[in-house]
Amino acid sequence: MKESKQMSVSAIQNGTVIDHVPASSLFKVIQILGLDRIDNQITFGTNLESKKLGRKAIIKITGVYFEDEDINRIALVAPDAKLNIIRDYEVVEKKVVEVPDNIVGIAKCMNPKCITNFESVTTRFRVVSKKNVALKCHYCEKITTQENMQII
């Protein structure tokens, strides 16, 4: 019998597929992209097998195409994510995410004495290292490293 290529999450006609999301980051990606607040059809699968990530998640969003700027916002939680742009069931373009130079309102400053942890202030960081992501707080000027990063 021919090995059938069974899809765990059904194909979409038009839209965006976000693949290679670490399973543990699925809901953070949904939150960062605001997918919980839109009316489009969205299907996702999680805890799928992945040679690279162990367990990965995949998200398929019908009828939505993201700007690079928006998509780079998920780089903090899904640095290896790949995007397939689908038109009429065909992949017409592939994109990878890139860590942006500035991060606004996604991460929490790890300094407990930072103003952003006392008042309602949108966090802002400059990315000082992209490989092992390190963020310098615009307010208290302290560094938040990847291990200590919390997504708001």
Added chain:
Amino acid sequence: MKNRSLVSIDDFSTEEILRILDLTEEFEKEPNRKLLEGKVIATLFFEPSTRTRLSFESAINRLGGKIVGFADASNSSVSKGETLNDTIRTVSNYCDLIVMRHPIEGSARFASEVSSVPIINAGDGANQHPSQTLLDLYSIRKTQGKLDNLNIFMVGDLKYGRTVHSLVMAMSRWNATFNFISPEELKMPDEFKLYLDNLGLKYYEHNDFTDIISRADIIYMTRVQKERFSDPIEYEKVKNVYVLRNSMLKNTKPDMRILHPLPRVNEIHPDVDSNPKAYYFEQALNGVYTRQAILCSLLGIK
């Protein structure tokens, strides 16, 4: 520099820093001028700091400005639970400039973003205190005649001392060499050493004073605070190691000067005070002129 805030020393370019220092020189010659007449300056001290507040208020008074504000947050609306956002938005309606000290780090940057008037950060927790850095730079330039290629010794608490951190960053603009003298527990943090490495600047670390202080152009002393030590025995061991005494100054350069952000406790023996190389009280006086220069620059008067 009109209508800009001064939150961090990095907010100013080298040219702007030098402009402030030149202006400070002017105010030192003539500190009593009615340049701030008709201006209202708010001094908001959410955390008490007698020295910094008096220095700012003296600077403002000598220029004929009026002061509103508080010296202790417990007497203000903050104790009723008002947010910093609301306090700053309200007070910025009442005045032409706000000088603030606040225990929370980043509070001054945030204030500068919600305020309609310039903010001078007079200390935000362990983060920044740029007017101190500018008065340190002024004192160094005045006593050495220049800022370039100096050998700066920093002694004491180099881990938590924000004044030494800002001064390292600032002096790195003028090709300084640094010597850091501190107990193991209070060493200069790696991020600043990395910063100097990246600029190719030289620094040396020592655990005690040795005869190498004969090479110093500036000795910058700081207080070693007991509460910084997790083990009180460690404090007892080191507390006398970092005390500067007059006898140690014999072979130092004739133009070498000793600076200290004050208050001093016991890290400079009183027998140093009469030595002409002791400069810390003049340094504090320079603070008034420096703050006059900062105030007038940000208000666009000078």
